[in-house]
Amino acid sequence: MAAQPAAGAGKTLKFAIPLAIFVGLCVFLAIGLTRDPREIPSPFIGKAAPDFTLTRLHQPEAKFTPAEMKGKVWLLNVWASWCVSCRVEHPVLNEMSRRGIVPIVGLNYKDARADATRWLDQHGNPYSLSVWDGDGKVGIDYGVYGAPETFVIDKQGVIRYKQIGPITPEVLEKKLLPLLAQLNS
Amino acid sequence: MKRFLLALLLAFAGFAAWGQATEVAHPDIAVENRLKAIAHELRCLVCQNQTIADSNAPLAVDLRNQVRGMIASGKSDDEIRAYMVQRYGDFVLYKPPFNAVTAFLWVGPALLIALGFAVMFAMFRRRKALAEAAPAPDESRRREIESLLAGDEPKAGR
Numbered sequence: 018m019a020a021q022p023a024a025g026a027g028k029t030l031k032f033a034i035p036l037a038i039f040v041g042l043c044v045f046l047a048i049g050l051t052r053d054p055r056e057i058p059s060p061f062i063g064k065a066a067p068d069f070t071l072t073r074l075h076q077p078e079a080k081f082t083p084a085e086m087k088g089k090v091w092l093l094n095v096w097a098s099w100c101v102s103c104r105v106e107h108p109v110l111n112e113m114s115r116r117g118i119v120p121i122v123g124l125n126y127k128d129a130r131a132d133a134t135r136w137l138d139q140h141g142n143p144y145s146l147s148v149w150d151g152d153g154k155v156g157i158d159y160g161v162y163g164a165p166e167t168f169v170i171d172k173q174g175v176i177r178y179k180q181i182g183p184i185t186p187e188v189l190e191k192k193l194l195p196l197l198a199q200l201n202s
Numbered sequence: 203m204k205r206f207l208l209a210l211l212l213a214f215a216g217f218a219a220w221g222q223a224t225e226v227a228h229p230d231i232a233v234e235n236r237l238k239a240i241a242h243e244l245r246c247l248v249c250q251n252q253t254i255a256d257s258n259a260p261l262a263v264d265l266r267n268q269v270r271g272m273i274a275s276g277k278s279d280d281e282i283r284a285y286m287v288q289r290y291g292d293f294v295l296y297k298p299p300f301n302a303v304t305a306f307l308w309v310g311p312a313l314l315i316a317l318g319f320a321v322m323f324a325m326f327r328r329r330k331a332l333a334e335a336a337p338a339p340d341e342s343r344r345r346e347i348e349s350l351l352a353g354d355e356p357k358a359g360r
Binding site for chain 2: 054057058059060127152153157158159160162163
């Protein structure tokens with residue numbers, strides 16, 4: 018029959034198309050598996066850090082606003098004494114503080130002052146200062162949904178990076194240090 | 203034993219209601235109804251498959267209170283949604299907006315259906331062309347087919 022060669026090509030195609038779709042699907046799913054659904058791209062990157070005025074953790078009568086850090090590259094680290102992952106991150110922050118890499122301001126999120134200061138006494142205090150956000154209102158303004166979170170803020174007060182979850186030594190080496198060097202230059 | 207367990211269950215059942223009641227001391231029905239409608243469209247970021255209406259996570263409670271405050275101060279639903287998107291991104295909306303990132307998500311299903319129909323029509327047309335191109339059966343073959351259709355066993359038998 019005249020249609021024979023065409024039918025042969027059709028058969029190869031019939032086999033190849035579903036295979037291609039299947040392989041494509043596998044690639045998509047494989048990429049999906051490697052991504053952390055908790056890491057949501059922050060809408061704050063490249064925008065000015067939201068302003069706030071909060072009292073300091075250790076001096077409830079003294080205030081702090083982000084404007085005080087203008088001209089410096091700094092980190093805003095969201096932490097709490099009830100936050101389990103913050104314990105994982107804390108040695109890295111202590112190390113950063115010891116090496117004097119960057120000023121770190123702590124945002125003590127939905128915590129009791131007494132618990133927070135005791136926690137710092139136990140685990141060390143890497144912060145230039147901590148501010149106390151007892152009701153979590155400033156946390157909402159920064160889109161915080163799971164401590165620890167860390168914002169890298171540049172000299173102009175613009176948020177350049179957000180780390181969701183603990184800063185691991187790997188994150189520090191591969192992301193934070195190069196970014197800080199670039200922002201400080 | 204069963205009775206004791208039932209009593210225990212009932213004793214603790216009350217706590218659930220108690221937990222609900224503590225969120226606001228004197229709920230305003232109009233505010234609560236609007237809150238319910240908005241909160242059902244907003245994702246709780248701590249427990250991602252729940253809305254902030256369903257979730258009991260501390261952040262969901264805070265956000266519900268935030269929405270309550272905004273409703274009370276006369277903000278529109280769109281303003282409240284914009285407030286949430288500004289902080290948490292489009293991800294917070296259960297009904298994502300149509301933009302460059304979500305275009306494939308919205309258009310994809312329609313494209314797939316269109317593709318399905320296109321393949322179906324192509325197959326119909328090919329089948330029709332094949333049927334027309336097939337040689338007409340000759341007389342003896344036609345008789346055999348007719349007898350088969352009439353229910354006679356084929357001669358070779360099975």
